[in-house]
Amino acid sequence: MAREETVESGDAPAEPLPASEFKREMAEAIPYMRAFARSLAGNDSAADDLTQDALIKAWSARQRFRAGSNFRAWIFTIVRNQFYSNCRRSWRQVAWDQEQADRTLTGPSSMNGVLELDETRRALLELPDDQREAIILVGAGGFSYEEAANICGCAVGTVKSRVSRARSALAAILESGPRQRSATDKVRPSESANLIMAEVKSLTPGG
Amino acid sequence: MSNPDEKPGAKAVKSRQRVIGARLQAMYDDVVRQGVPDDFEKILSALDDLDGSQPDEPDSSSGRKG
Numbered sequence: 503m504a505r506e507e508t509v510e511s512g513d514a515p516a517e518p519l520p521a522s523e524f525k526r527e528m529a530e531a532i533p534y535m536r537a538f539a540r541s542l543a544g545n546d547s548a549a550d551d552l553t554q555d556a557l558i559k560a561w562s563a564r565q566r567f568r569a570g571s572n573f574r575a576w577i578f579t580i581v582r583n584q585f586y587s588n589c590r591r592s593w594r595q596v597a598w599d600q601e602q603a604d605r606t607l608t609g610p611s612s613m614n615g616v617l618e619l620d621e622t623r624r625a626l627l628e629l630p631d632d633q634r635e636a637i638i639l640v641g642a643g644g645f646s647y648e649e650a651a652n653i654c655g656c657a658v659g660t661v662k663s664r665v666s667r668a669r670s671a672l673a674a675i676l677e678s679g680p681r682q683r684s685a686t687d688k689v690r691p692s693e694s695a696n697l698i699m700a701e702v703k704s705l706t707p708g709g
Numbered sequence: 710m711s712n713p714d715e716k717p718g719a720k721a722v723k724s725r726q727r728v729i730g731a732r733l734q735a736m737y738d739d740v741v742r743q744g745v746p747d748d749f750e751k752i753l754s755a756l757d758d759l760d761g762s763q764p765d766e767p768d769s770s771s772g773r774k775g
Contacts, residue, residue, distance in 0.1 A: 550746075550748070554752055557753075557756075558752070619732065622733065622735075643737065
């Protein structure tokens, strides 16, 4: 089907996407939905359950998505709503699973890299939900403050202040070492601060 | 190396925030890079059955593997 970019007067209702196109958008969004869900739910399998629930919700609500609007923001809203509607149930009770974290953190090649991400994930879990979602959406997900405000259903100023509070809180947590620790933990608080300082040095041009 | 007792100046705070930002990004990208796991592919292909709607592409992607 030819995709035409028609410029219509703003109040003309846009068409819903054809099912196949909608599905393609969903497939493209899945990696990002999982990343967002991971930061909300903390536990990997809970996060994937959350993402799967959100996919099914999105599919049944697909008539409500308008072609031309931001698909990722739309489906993130569903992930988020799903997270909060399930909160009463179980998402927050799942324990940190160190073994699973070790298995799934595959990205950075260096051992330090793995420790740092592991530690950051745990620090993130110590933030209040509203701050955590705000800093992930803006700081990692690439959403503007306005888009994040739409996803979270709050004012732009509220998102800004949540992001800023989240940044300070993360800095404080990472400096003292995350509280959520495991028996096999490899990073002690003092080392944690050193890791941050080493990274600061490596990222600061000219020292 | 560094003296943790030293009160960080505005510049140090900024650097630290940059590091935390980079870590958050790395954490997020780490999951994104995993792409679409098999379980999710299965869900995508099962969606059409969910509401009995027909896929508007005639060919169903590659056959089932046992």
